[in-house]
Amino acid sequence: MKTTAERIFSAIFIVPQLCVTAFTALAVSPAAKADVTAFGQELSIPKNMASGTILARHYITPQQACGESKCIVQYVTAYPNGDTTTSSATVITTNVSGISTRLLINGRAYGTGLVEVEFTQPIEVQLLSDGRTNLGGSLAGSQFNPSYFTISMKKNTFYIYLKGTITPIDGTCSVPGQTVKLPKTMLNRLDRIGSTAGTQSFQIQINNCPKGYNRIGYTLDPVGGVIANSPGVLPLTGGSTASGINIRVENAQGAPATMGTSVTVDGYNKAAGGSFAIPMQASYIRTDVTATPGTVNGAMTVFLDYR
Template sequence: MDNAMREINLPDRCGHYFWNDSMMTNRPSAQAMRRIGCTVLAALILPVAKPALADDGRDINAFPAPITLPKNTPTDRVVARAYRTPQQICGKATCTLIRLDIYSLRGNQWNWFVEGPRAGTELKGLDVQVLVNGEPQRKFSGGTLVELSSPLEIQLLRNKYEMANSVAASNQMQFGLFSAGPGDSIARYIHLNTSVTWIEESCSVPSQTVVLPSTRAGSLTGIGTTAGERSFQIQINNCPKGYSKILYRLTPEGGTIENAPGVLPLSADSTAKGVKIKVTDNAGAAAAFDTSTAVDDYNKDTGGSFSIPMRVSYVQTEANITPGTVNGAMSVLMEYQ
């Protein structure tokens, strides 16, 4: 990618959209889409940097692509997220986690088995943590069992330490995750093996709200049918000049659903069944999640602000529908080359 460096927009510079709506009822209700912070999708699992733990070939590189971030990122801000489903971790819909080890770098010294949940990294200016069922996890073992029923999440967070202009990680292990398997435990290791460049300026993606109409179950007539469509625009503002190319990436909260292009996973507080939220481009084609798309009108000599027209609707995903609320979330991540 021509020495491309990718930026994950933060604070007020990154759009994170939530959809939550009371659906399939007789009373009007709103589906809200709002930004809650900056996220970046990346892979999560643990690298083996210590001979005491054998590499079983199941390691996952948490953030494989180079990252570019604004220097004014506030401390404790989440700048990147990665997800792995229980199916990817243990081959089942729910995993029984029996142990979590955390490795932290502080003062050029790797420490084994820190309590966590945050661990220092070789990426100067960034910490890392693991979330299970939405909760940051501390080290556990010795009879503690944790049931993983939703995608495992890994977060990179801005820390208070001074950052170099460009920093890289050397594939050190950050977490060791073990789940119960047939006759033995299943090990997964999370590595960081990427680079970070801190920049002075970036685009901003403001918050916005999209209201979808309340919809009856009868409006959806089969798997794949949609209802309640609304148009909206992703606003990308105040992009600085000087880059050869600026791109955006749409990232669903909870990870991409296999064989369901443009469909967002339901958030934990959803109560409806058999229906989700679908995002498309202005022509009706399913949104390409986790794919970099160039902002075609960007000019490196002038910079500027841009609008990306999109659509959102309900989509039936199962044969039977249970009325209730439908919640989903999506982030807009900016990348710079």
């Protein structure tokens, strides 16, 4: 069975002489809170998933955490099953069979312990399949200590509660692989940092989604990580011989694609299910003062999450 959560999309870009040929396969400010409730009233989760599969994501912005654009975390406490016992494990069980959770700060998972880290990007709380049978039920912790995580920061402390009743659903969506060829482009068209050329449209296909989910989301994850201050740009991967040129993934309007954050699959209806096409495009982008022709490789992964 195909996993719900990932399909890898590779990109191969060939730059002969003074032109670039590319091939790509693409498998507000609220006050700081004393606590955060992750997820919601009702969550529909795939019933049979491989252990470690990400099932749902919830984000907590720095403004929500500390009321500023940058927060400093000093200590994290993790409570398996939302109970009173703590754990240093980076993945802890919930009180719903088959479902575990983890807390990520700057993309790194933390259990109980000293942290001492700054963050400007949202904290992420994930629900994961853990190999146990998903029997459904309420995520609410114990009456004595219902929070799953406590985050102690330089200026305040807040608690993360998990909320919602999980309903197991049979089946998941699938994301087929594809290859998109960008047209040949003269290197002199990429004449300055930030200039783009060779735009090619494509679609991310999300197929055969079953009925019953309240929401389906997708997350684009560049292989090699998100490049700071370069929205939508894929890092170069193995085999690249060009320099100063990358690929930027964009939405249909040409704006940089959102990376690392779950985006709702528009059009999904829990009563109907179905297949969906997300219009995207890719372009070459100049990323350095010096650029040389050659081969440019990039890749991204598409993760699906369900509620």
